[in-house]
Amino acid sequence: MPRHGIPMLTLTSSSNERGLSRAGGRRAFLRGGAALAATAMLPGAAFALNDTQARALIGKAVDDVNSAIDSGKTGPALYALFESIFVKYADVPTIARSALGVASRSASPAQMAAFTTAFRGYISRKYGKRFREFIGARFEVAEARQVKTFYEVKTVAYLRGQSPFEVLWQVSDKSGKDLFFNIIIEGVNMLAAERTEIGSMLDARRGDVNALIADLKTAG
Amino acid sequence: MARALGGAAVVVLALVGCAAQSESPTGINDPYEKTNRQMHAFNKGVDEALFKARPGQPRTIDNGFVRSVSNVGSNLGLPSKVVNSLLQGRPEPAVKNTFRFLINSTIGLGGIFDPAGSSFSLPETDTDFGETLAVWGVREGAYVELPVFGPSTERDAVGTVVDMAMNPVGQVLKGADAAAASTARVAGKVADRKIHGDIVESILYDSADSYAQARLLYLQNRRYQLSGQEYNDAQAWDPYADPYQQQQ
Numbered sequence: 001m002p003r004h005g006i007p008m009l010t011l012t013s014s015s016n017e018r019g020l021s022r023a024g025g026r027r028a029f030l031r032g033g034a035a036l037a038a039t040a041m042l043p044g045a046a047f048a049l050n051d052t053q054a055r056a057l058i059g060k061a062v063d064d065v066n067s068a069i070d071s072g073k074t075g076p077a078l079y080a081l082f083e084s085i086f087v088k089y090a091d092v093p094t095i096a097r098s099a100l101g102v103a104s105r106s107a108s109p110a111q112m113a114a115f116t117t118a119f120r121g122y123i124s125r126k127y128g129k130r131f132r133e134f135i136g137a138r139f140e141v142a143e144a145r146q147v148k149t150f151y152e153v154k155t156v157a158y159l160r161g162q163s164p165f166e167v168l169w170q171v172s173d174k175s176g177k178d179l180f181f182n183i184i185i186e187g188v189n190m191l192a193a194e195r196t197e198i199g200s201m202l203d204a205r206r207g208d209v210n211a212l213i214a215d216l217k218t219a220g
Numbered sequence: 221m222a223r224a225l226g227g228a229a230v231v232v233l234a235l236v237g238c239a240a241q242s243e244s245p246t247g248i249n250d251p252y253e254k255t256n257r258q259m260h261a262f263n264k265g266v267d268e269a270l271f272k273a274r275p276g277q278p279r280t281i282d283n284g285f286v287r288s289v290s291n292v293g294s295n296l297g298l299p300s301k302v303v304n305s306l307l308q309g310r311p312e313p314a315v316k317n318t319f320r321f322l323i324n325s326t327i328g329l330g331g332i333f334d335p336a337g338s339s340f341s342l343p344e345t346d347t348d349f350g351e352t353l354a355v356w357g358v359r360e361g362a363y364v365e366l367p368v369f370g371p372s373t374e375r376d377a378v379g380t381v382v383d384m385a386m387n388p389v390g391q392v393l394k395g396a397d398a399a400a401a402s403t404a405r406v407a408g409k410v411a412d413r414k415i416h417g418d419i420v421e422s423i424l425y426d427s428a429d430s431y432a433q434a435r436l437l438y439l440q441n442r443r444y445q446l447s448g449q450e451y452n453d454a455q456a457w458d459p460y461a462d463p464y465q466q467q468q
Contacts (some may be wrong), residue, residue, distance in 0.1 A: 098459040126426075130418050133280065147456045163343040174460040181459055187444020188437050191457065196436050200429030220426075 049173040051144045054151035057178045058169045061089040062139040062155060069134055078131065083124035091172065091179035092120050098181075099194040103202055103209055111209050118216040123194070125220035136160050139167065149174065150181075157185075248439065249362050256365040260431040263370055264424055271413050272421065279417035286411045288332045293408010294344060295324050295331025296401050299388040304347045308355040313345035320344060346445070349386070350379025354446045363435055371438035 068081045086092065096116040097104045104112065134157075142154040150172040158164045170182040182191040198212070201219075205211040250256065273279045298321040305314035320343075323336040336342040353375050354360070361374025369380055390398050413420060427433040 094459050126422070130422065133418055148458050149460060150458065163337070170456075172460060182457070187440045187442075189440055189457070191459065192440065193433065193436060196432050197428055200427070200432055204428055 049151060049171065049178055051146070051151065053178055054144045054153050054171040055141055057089060057171055058144075058153040058155060058180065059141045061085065061169070061180065062141065064088070065134075066137075066139065069131055069137070079121075079124045079128040082128045082131070083120060086120060086124055089180055091175045091177075091181045092116060094175060094181050095191060095194070096120070098191055099198045100202075100209075101195055101199055103207065107209050111213065114213050115209065115216070118213050119198075122216045122220040129220070134159065144171075248435065249360075250435065251362050252364060256363065256435075257431050259365040259367055260434070262367060263365065264430065266368065267413075267420075267424060271410070271417075272425070273417060279421045281414040281417060286414055290408050290411035290415060291324070291328070291334050292331040293405045293411065295321065295328070296389050296405050296408070298344070300383055300386060301345065301347050303386060303388055304349055304352045304383075305345070307349075307352045308347070313347065316342055317345055348376075348379050349382040350376035351446055353379055360443075363439065365431075365435075371434050373439075373442070376442070
């Protein structure tokens with residue numbers, strides 16, 4: 001019998017079955033990477049953001065997410081809570097600009113501002129709706145390592161009745177503050193997913209950014 | 221069955237023969253997009269007719285019954301995973317999945333319960349023949365969307381066919397037992413579809429372009445599974461170094 005039974009199942013079932021059972025090699029690889037990054041930093045300490053700060057930021061974000069889930073709020077009240085967490089810990093303008101892709105070049109500053117605000121609400125609703133899946137979940141912050149100019153903080157998510165899985169948070173201080181700009185869950189990259197989604201929405205509106213902004217206000 | 225296996229072996233050898241050592245693939249290689257999109261529309265129609273939550277129903281259904289149906293199905297999939305781990309030269313997951321299968325088939329009452337995962341720290345290690353091909357150096361190939369099975373690649377499509385032909389459980393069981401085992405595996409997949417209803421339906425029915433979204437998520441997740449890492453650091457996407465990010 002087939003492993004994948006129905007459309008789209010491969011993605012979801014395997015991401016849960018897999019868990020960390022085969023992550024040994026990766027963990028060793030990460031540890032090695034972190035050690036290298038640490039030695040590389042010793043002489044100049046050229047990076048303002050460090051491993052401890054990146055981990056602390058994600059630790060706080062995860063705590064806030066956990067208390068939002070535990071608050072028992074649902075619907076718009078919960079989405080509003082997520083939006084405030086998103087604004088506090090994420091580099092929303094950079095994420096929004098990246099999701100809009102090429103179109104962000106020709107967009108006016110006013111359009112970018114309107115798009116960023118609409119995008120923020122859309123993300124909060126979209127992911128807020130799915131937070132029922134995370135009730136009773138626990139995130140543990142593991143190690144951080146440097147990648148290019150930013151830090152990648154690994155957390156392990158423990159969900160009811162499922163093998164634990166990895167969630168990576170990419171953190172940068174390029175905005176002037178320590179903020180995360182991407183979340184990667186079992187290889188699935190939020191920035192790339194939203195870039196595809198916003199790109200598809202824009203295509204469906206023949207590249208009309210204003211129409212996209214208007215519809216994004218209620219999407220998600 | 222022997223003939224099917226023989227045929228599969230020929231296909232596999234041909235693939236291995238023409239494959240260079242596979243580098244980690246990036247980007248989206250989708251030359252069959254037109255037919256893939258037609259297949260996607262078909263699959264979406266099937267899902268909508270059979271599985272999509274009716275208005276007012278929750279998308280995710282996750283209770284003891286659904287879990288046990290899912291458990292029985294995945295338990296019956298373990299022997300095939302053991303064979304694949306061995307073909308990949310990975311004895312450790314093969315041994316773990318073997319013990320998992322023995323524990324859950326007995327103490328777990330034919331796989332209804334999962335004592336191996338909950339009490340013996342033996343979660344399932346997922347694998348398949350597509351991964352075996354990857355380990356053997358076969359390239360990923362183009363993206364394809366298969367009827368009913370959904371997102372795949374040329375390599376994973378061959379893997380799916382070989383896994384079906386190999387089916388160790390079907391080799392052991394006969395007649396009605398074999399049919400019952402197959403039915404239980406299909407039922408397990410249906411249960412999984414309902415357990416993950418929120419995410420599956422948000423991709424299929426809430427995306428602006430569900431084909432593009434499913435393709436991206438499948439490729440990212442599959443490459444992560446096969447490589448054990450998201451990407452090379454050199455390929456990491458730094459939006460602060462991205463030309464689109466430059467302020468005007």
